[in-house]
Amino acid sequence: MNAIDTKQKILDAVDAGFDAQLATTRDFVAIPSTRGAEGPCQDMIGDLLRQRGYEVDDWHIDVDDLKDLRGFGPIEHDFSKARTVVGTYRPSTNAGRSLILQGHCDVVPTGPLEMWETPPFSPVIKDGKMYGRGACDMKSGTIGALYALDAIKAAGLKPTARIHFQSVIEEESTGVGALSTLQRGYRADACLIPEPTSGKMVRSQVGVIWFRLKVRGHPVHVFEAGSGANAITAAYHLIEALQKLEIEWNERAKSDRYFKALTHPINFNPGIIKGGDWASSVPAWCDVDCRIAILPGWSVADCQAEIRSCVSAAARDHRFLSNNPPEVEWSGFLSEGYELKDSAEAEAAFGKAFAAVYGGAVQDLVFTALTDTRFYGLNYNIPSLCFGASGAAMHGFNEYVDLDSLRKSTKATALFIAEWCGVEKV
Template identity: 45%
Template sequence: MIDAVIQSQIMAAVDALFDEQVDFLKALVRIPSLRGQEAPCQDLVAERLHRFGYEVDQWQLDEAEMQHHPGFSPVMYTSYERAYNVVGTHRPRQRKGRSLILQGHVDVVPAGPAEQWTSPPFEPSERGGWLYGRGAGDMKNGVTANLYAVEALKRAGMQPAAPLYQQSVIEEECTGNGALATILRGYQADGVLITEPHREQLMTAQVGVIWVQVELNVVPIHAGHTSSTFNVIEACFPIMQALRQLEAKWNANKAPSFADVDYPVKFVFTKIQGGEWPSSTPSRCTFDVRIGIYPEWNVADCQREIEATIREAAAQNPVLQQFPPTVRWHGFLSPGYVLPENTDVEAALAEAHEAVRCAPLTSHKGTALTDSRFYGLYQNTPALVYGANTKNSHSFDEAVELESLRRVTKVLALFVAEWCGLEEYK
């Protein structure tokens, strides 16, 4: 337990730095770090790590190096030519405590139509105690919390007495290969905390996620000459209905980890594209689905059941018997993760949370996916997910509550102090 006087000094240092932290968050939000465009944002993170005295490792992801690892997810439509991770390493003068990885991601999802936003998505705007902008919520605020929690310790005259790694990764939103690349680079610690926005709660379990794309191709004809009732766009609908039935089946047969969660497995049709001309019958229709799976389930087994469902539904259509669907797996092929119970790292976070919030740490189970799975599944390291209160992630007017970000940064600073121990900063 950190002395109460030291706790107060640390929290005061967070307060003193908070305006600077918010300015840094605004600078990150101004960079549209969409998939394939993350490099300028990573450069800014690397610059701040250098300024704060870290050893900085910035490297390009290598698909060939990752593709044989069981945690790898296939990549489509983008290259790794400008895909960089950044890790800042703090080394103590004398190790006394336990090592730690603090991780966040800078990649963001597309903003959608700008006119649907109250203010432009990449122009951060403060309104009513919230900071709005794409990535302000998910999850550039967490990147700033990681950096400024440790910097607050230094401003208070202390530093972690154990190795600490500040990891800023990419591709969290589509594969997780950024986090995987840090493992293959050799980074490992006694504990991991990822500052995904989870309403100042601990996420104790998360589903796995699979992305699948279905493509139908036929021979088009002039719309005025058709005598057939077949239409390749409409032919997708029975396949979608079959997938909906599979979704209901999986939710009716819950795995133990999500037995107490209402409808945890979600099949979401996220994209559809078909046709070439208003007066031609469409030759092609493609749709994408995001599918959740239970942590206990095997990804390959789920793929087989999904593909069988697609092909059986298509086989009911005589035309699709001649032109069977193409099934592609791109992006997430990711298992879920359950945090082990009663770990020391969770206890340290709970203590820090209670010191700041004057209330016990609560938890929930997530029907979305995070990078924490990599460290739990492939390094046997308990990986915590805890972060600020946000709203409208992946939607219009995404935002983070600034006072929540301040509280989370204080919790992180006290957590680092407890987990890593402290030594004098010189």
């Protein structure tokens, strides 16, 4: 069998399996796997892997095992049910290069349900798109990778290198799920994460820091508001100061070789605000949960120090805060940026797969969000590719994945696995 036949057989097998792939994707998207509730998704992945004959490792994550590792971010919520699931394929002939395929099954909250056209966890296919929370980011990618492996088998072939199929949690808040696979000992010659990248290859991605501003005011009845201190308005003063830090960091970003092409790569977001207890009481407290990006090569510790000093300086020129300094708490991501490099072999293999499906060369994506690739690349020098389908409204309302793009990215994934791991006849 020649190489062209092999390719065509795999591509045909992806087409033949696509309806089944969509049905599985729909079942997976239907699970409301927000943070802390990923268990049923992990059960489903474990079952899918076992049905296919993979060796399944399903374990509880112990934060103590991870807390000293590079890239760890603090966990604040109940972590007692946190699990990682890895399915391993072991080849009978070891000839190719090993591979990690990784997807995250956690999704972000839906926001107000009435703002969705169809319920977020009742996935609907319409006009070539699948709608639902997580349909795009990134449940369709995870299931796509599984069906890419299925297509190789359906084509009468089997990979000639070890493959780990990894389903992780917490990608949207710390990345500790991915970190747990490395702590457990899973390694490979390359990693592919099929996040929805619109058919581009992530070349460089930001890091992210999460922090909480804790402002404590002085509660009094509103009739004597002048003698109190309003924690909510004081928090706004700090937010404005951090917006200035955002401007400063975007200036600094102009010297980054990839991010200089973007007008505003560093985004600061006050994402959650809570405070006060009563409309007629001057609020005694306000907590603001924030996210800010940093660039590859920037030290997380240095950026944390800058955030602290920005907040302290703003507090010093505020009537109330100067005597009641706010606290800064680290509340999730403490992540470095990651640039894909030293990955020529993996990129060459992927380039062949891409050309066969899309034609031409894959374009780079300079990404203002982060992905789990950083752990593989930074902590263990594993070239870590991020490539996947197109879609829209990730983290918004009416999130969808474009199904034609999903079919193509599944094909590219399948050909990449065959190219990288090698295949032989069953």
